[in-house]
Amino acid sequence: METTFDPENITGLSEDEAAGILKREGYNELPSQKKQSLFSILLNVLKEPMLLLLLGAGLIYLFLGEVKDALILLVFVFVVVGITFNQERKTERALEALKNLSSPRALVIRNGEQKRIPGREVVKGDVLILREGDRVPADGVVLSCTNFLVDESLLTGESLAVRKCESTGLPQSLQPGQPGGDDLPFVYSGTLVIQGHGIAKVSAAGIKTEMGKIGKALGTITEEDSLLKKETALIVKNFAIFGGILCAFIVVVYGLTRGDWLHGLLAGLSLSMALLPEEFSVVLLIFLSMGAWRMSKRNVLVRRMPAIETLGSSTVLCVDKTGTLTLNKMILSSIYSGNESCEIDKNKCLLEKFHELLEFGYLASQQDPFDPLEKEIKKSTEKFLPDHEDIHREWKLVREYPLSKNLLALSNVWESNDSRKHVVATKGAPEAIIELCHLNEAEKEELLFQIQKMADKGLRLLGVAKASFQDDSLPEKQHDFEFEFIGLLGFVDPVRPSVVQSVKECYTAGIRVIMITGDYPGTAQHIARQIGLKDPDKYITGQDLSSMEQTELAEKIKTTNIFARVVPEQKLIIVNALKLNGEVVAMTGDGVNDAPALKSAHIGIAMGERGTDVAREASAIVLLNDDFFSIVAAVRLGRRIFDNLKKAIGYIFSVHMPIAGLALFPILFNLPLVLLPAHIAFLELIIDPACSTVFEAEPEEKDIMNRPPRNLQERMFGRKSLTLSLLQGTSMLAGVIIVFLYALQMGKGEVDARTLTFATLVIANLTLIVANLSWSHSLLKTLKSENKALRYVLVGALSGLLLVLYVPALRNLFRFSLLHGDDLLIVFIVGTLSIAWLRLLKTQIRNNF
Incomplete structure (x- = not known):
């Protein structure tokens, strides 16, 4: 689906306007249970x-x-x-504060800037940014979207997610009708974004939403x-x-x-x-x-009270590398193109031979990025090519080809002002870019050697490629373009300063630390050595996992602390193997696909800053700052x-x-x-x-x-x-x-x-x-x-x-x-x-x- 709405032109409400609407119409929540009267409290x-x-x-x-x-x-x-x-009174205030923290967070545009706020503070007229895994906080009209699928089963009972389209009329003149069915330009409070991303303007909040009209709560958790x-x-x-x-x-x-x-x-x-x-x-x-x-107070939100009891019994902490052990602030540190590599020095100019690599990396990214990698690409490109025509600010984006499970690469198609008609910029996992470029064996071998060399330095790598296309009708798949390989971008994610001491503290307390990452083994091992992880030479890849029997994995996991190139779905396999060994497992996660592992672990820990609402709902604990130190604390x-x-x-x-x-x-x-x-x-x-x-x-x-961890029994x-x-x-x-x-x-x-x-x-x-x-x-x-x-x-x-x-x-x-x-x-x-x-x-x- 093509994006025709320009998000950079959106300013959203001002803080004063939002505060006025909030005061006038109340919080975006369903009516809560009536407070106890003095007489009923006295009876209790x-x-x-x-x-x-x-x-x-x-x-x-x-x-x-x-x-x-x-x-x-x-x-x-x-x-x-x-x-x-x-x-x-004190208990009510404390519970209210915790309720505010645990309520779904919403990403809105106010005063022209993206801002994450509690879902209950969303008001009519707010502009929402919705991404895969987000819980929609209010009813709204879709202004812009790409591959936007939403699960509305909570409202409609439909088993499949429905496709959304962007509105063609003025948002203020559109009012959401009954939910259900494909290609409607409306989203509804309480529904779940399954795929893609979109921008929506809130048309109703609180009791005026479809959820409020039917008078049903989003669901309550009955704890044993x-x-x-x-x-x-x-x-x-x-x-x-x-x-x-x-x-x-x-x-x-x-x-x-x-x-x-x-x-x-x-x-x-x-x-x-x-x-x-x-x-x-x-x-x-x-x-x-x-x-x-x-x-x-220490940036750890407890959603389920028994987790406090279980925390002291944890014997294994399974943690994501990115953002938990590291700062999740990707810095472009090394690039490779034309059989030459270069270390980036922010204080020096970049040789012209590497300009094209940055140019197409920039063109393959969002223009207003949220992803740390894309932010760094934009920042570096604007630094090294500030007035260069390679940025092509006058070009128009006509189509996006998103990442998929089968191809970890995405492409942006631009309408150019030259003879090439359409220029295609793609970036993604180096293996996916190699697959798209159809390199011969010699080229492939040379490139894989370079990838391994850079990965061994702890770099996170993105491959970049380009293509041109003359026809007006664009193909359905990225594979139908004839891509030419340009080069590799190498990013380093610095380790959090507190991690080394925290890992040491875990070992003193008799707790194993297992690192799980989607990066290469070399990158994972480099970080493992930096933080003092035990046995950094041993690792298991996602490919190894898929071919292992549960009993074999349960045996190998006793001495393996690094899992590399792992997809989120495989976290559940790791949790089950550890539980088979009698371990008490704490597992971190942030994505939709992490939810089964978070729910299966004794203590599911969701990321508060970058995590999805689905991950939070499946977890017992939410880290508000995504820091490993907070887990140990x-x-x-x-x-x-x-x-x-x-x-x-x-x-x-x-x-x-x-x-x-x-x-x-x-x-x-x-x-x-x-x-x-x-x-x-x-x-x-x-x-x-x-x-x-x-x-x-x-x-x-x-x-x-x-002391060693306390026996849970x-x-x-x-x-x-x-x-x-x-x-x-x-x-x-x-x-x-x-x-x-x-x-x-x-x-x-x-x-x-x-x-x-x-x-x-x-x-x-x-x-x-x-x-x-x-x-x-x-x-x-x-x-x-x-x-x-x-x-x-x-x-x-x-x-x-x-x-x-x-x-x-x-x-x-x-x-x-x-x-x-x-x-x-x-x-x-x-x-x-x-x-x-x-x-x-x-x-x-x-x-x-």
């Missing part, structure tokens, strides 16, 4: 078991006439509800619960069952032994509150949500998240033991009650922010990238972790019970004993937090860490403790007595030592746990 909050227990205890206090106790529990309810409302979520749900369920049975047992024992069933019910509720680890599900949600947010962060989550779960187990023990111990031995519901609610106000914000914000351990809370938590919890419980019994033995009353014991428990709890944050640092070094959340919790908890001990009104509400200097000394010594003594056995504990 009140479903939380801890709040139900607090309310139950409050009602019993009211029934007993203990109004002050009921009021203090009610205050705690309001505090928790307030925190929940605040978290709800991750292993972590299943494990924590099982733990909470088991604890709830155990706590319920124990609660009923305590009520019965208390009622029978003391004859006071209402206080027995209070004791049972206290024990239930002490045992219920409701923090598990909250902690998991916060860690994964904050992890996704932290990764987005994501792995590091994934390991940190799992590490800190494991610490938080261990802390939750440990801290609930002394609380439950203090609720149970006095009942079993007919002693005064230590913990009342208000006390447990106070402790929860320390435990909740500690296990969520403090542990989540803790920096990674210094050896986190010196490893339980979050296995036998060793459970034993360590039991050890810490038992030590804390022993310390507070010793203080409790000591107070009673010294003749102190119930209130004095309760105050000493509770204060000791708070100090022990704070010591437990600091101790569990890092087993590689001392307690003092952990206290001096960059973790601001730790300081806030420590200061807040100690301030709260001082208030309830020394403000008379609060002291009476909590049924505490005044602590003196010697009492405080006991509290701090026992509370600290109940955990600190374990640090003396730090080496043994780290080796065993």
